[in-house]
Amino acid sequence: MDIFKIIDEFQKIDGDVAGRLEYATRRHFMSKIGSKLAAVAVPTAFASIVNKAYAQSAKAIDVLNYALTLEYLEDEFYKAGNAAAGLIPASDKAIFTQIGKHETQHVAFLVKALGAKAIAKPTFDFKYGGAFGDVFTNYKTFVTVSSALEDTGVRAYKGQAGELLADPQILEYALQVHSVEARHAAVVRRLAATVTSNPAMKGWITGKEGAVPAIYVGEDNMTQGGKDLKGLASKSDAAITEAFDEPLTKEAVLAIAGPFITK
């Protein structure tokens, strides 16, 4: 077993792996390799370092697998959408190609981070039991579902941040993915405004404005940090709700995503 080759492999998926190994006291690890017990100890030591580096707690593993479920869903959705002939107009192709690329990267990262603990990819029904029957033939439906998925993604990651306080590096990764989902959500919402002729829909969420109402429950919240912000800085209620995105609990997200998952 070539330990350095493995570290190099990790470096490919994660440029910061050296720093993370440092965190797990690289020197201590290296001294273990050097010891007489090396032959026996290396695999165990390495496994424990990988475990430390990527998922220190059962909570973190749960969160990562939860994220993976949503990323699998998004990834498959854009794979199918980008492959569907005549669905996405040429003018909007660059947007969905870029989004699809990120979702594939998110899946790849999570699968590698979780290793053997990664859940298997579920089977999806993007027609949502018939509600979105024309999702891959009608661009309006596709954009609506896309914006719904992205806004759900933003809300879902946000809801898990507190669960990761004990795993600072994983928290940072989650935040780094979370803001990418928000970028996606903003640009798709702007597309949705045009495609569905709904000018009230902006890159940010006004009140609980958005198709598929269940996804926007609570977005009209006006209380932050225990303070009612009504009238703050003489701004409108609309502006105040736009200024904050709200989290969704895991239960709420799974209830929303459930009908997409057939198995």
Next chain:
Amino acid sequence: MKSKNSGKEEGEITSVVNRRLFLRSAGLATSLGTIVLGAACSDDDPDPMIPGTGDAVDLGSGDIGVLNYAYALEQLEAAFYTQVVATPYTGITDAEKAILTDIRDHEVVHRDFFKAALGDKAIKGLTPNFAAIDFTKRDAVLGAAKLFEDTGVAAYNGAGKLIKDPGYLLLAGKIVSVEARHAAVIRDLINPKSADFAGDDIINGDGFDKAIAPADILTAVKGYVKDTITGANVGK
């Protein structure tokens, strides 16, 4: 600082950075460059070239430090968009004006929210320095907006792990995704319907946005604020 002998390259970089920052922030013509460079060699003053109010602002420590850090950045963003909306660039469209007004409102809400939440622990109102930004030009304004938004996202992403109180972490999370929405929309205005809203210049090969530590963010925004902000104990 190593601008004396051996660290020649580093010294050169430092003086280039100082010169740029100075020229940008002072808005001076390049003809003054010689004088500036001469003065830029001073080793002890961390940033002799930034015209300041002379006020040193310490963000404080622990979670309060993180909140003040966010408050400082929101102050800059709010001031920037207030100016953008007050003096619209040449040829601004109604749609652009609506978007920039929305963003101004969001940033003002963020700023005032942090101020209220911090109460007597809040840092003072900062004095921004936007002399380097030509507010009459679309490219200049949207370019600066892109920089501020991307920086804001990276700042929140980098500060998240420094927060200890889950309530504060959630609040930061509620705001950072709005900043990311801003960043995407500004980028879409600059380069419509392209991949730039989440471009490869900002999102890495794992599909991750940037996360940058406070010290580096404070260095990056130094030219846009007259006060000297220190955040050595943010999150500690």
